Amino acid sequence: MQGFFQRYLSLYRPLITTLNELMSSQQLSYSLWQVIFYIKNNGASTLVDISNYYHVEKPTITRRVQRLEELQIVEHIPGKDRREKVIQLTASGEEIYKEMRKKITDLEHQVMEGITHDEQLVVYETLPKIQSHIMRREGSKSE
Incomplete structure (x- = not known):
């Protein structure tokens, strides 16, 4: 089926733009949301775990985590190895997750209407x- 990738990519960019707008009230973007979502669904995690899951370089995840720390959404906890950076959601992060998850679910229902x-x-x-x-x-x- 020719054109599949083009059709998919024409959906992807507007979707990310919409999600970024949706999350802007919490100073979030979809790329930051990915980290929050991963931790919420997998528990306390290392940066390597997250970068491997999303197939992105560790420095990319490091920058995202630093921003989430500034927003007090994630925090470091002691790991098995002092060199290993383990992060988890803060209480505030848990609340923000719930708020954003509801908004995203509402958006999913809206865009799937009629399907x-x-x-x-x-x-x-x-x-x-x-x-x-x-x-x-x-x-x-x-x-």
């Missing part, structure tokens, strides 16, 4: 398969 449950399910189940194929392809390049 049947079965159609939503197909997309929901297909996107991870595409991601897996891309990651497998990239993995074979490095071998």
Whole structure:
């Protein structure tokens, strides 16, 4: 199917812009939200864990975490190794997560209006398969 990537990318940018606008009330962006979301769903985590999950360089995650620390959304906790930086959500971070999660869920419902449950399910189940194929392809390049 030609044009699939173009169609996907034409959705991606407006979605990120909308999410950034939605989160601006808390001085957040989608890239900062990714860190919050990961910690909320995986518990206290290292920067390496987060960078590996999102397939981004550790310095990128370090900058995001520093910004979240400034906003008092995340804090450091002692790790097994003193060199290892482990972070968790603060009480304020937990509240901000709840507030933003509700707004994002409301947005998800709005943009899915008129799309049947079965159609939503197909997309929901297909996107991870595409991601897996891309990651497998990239993995074979490095071998």
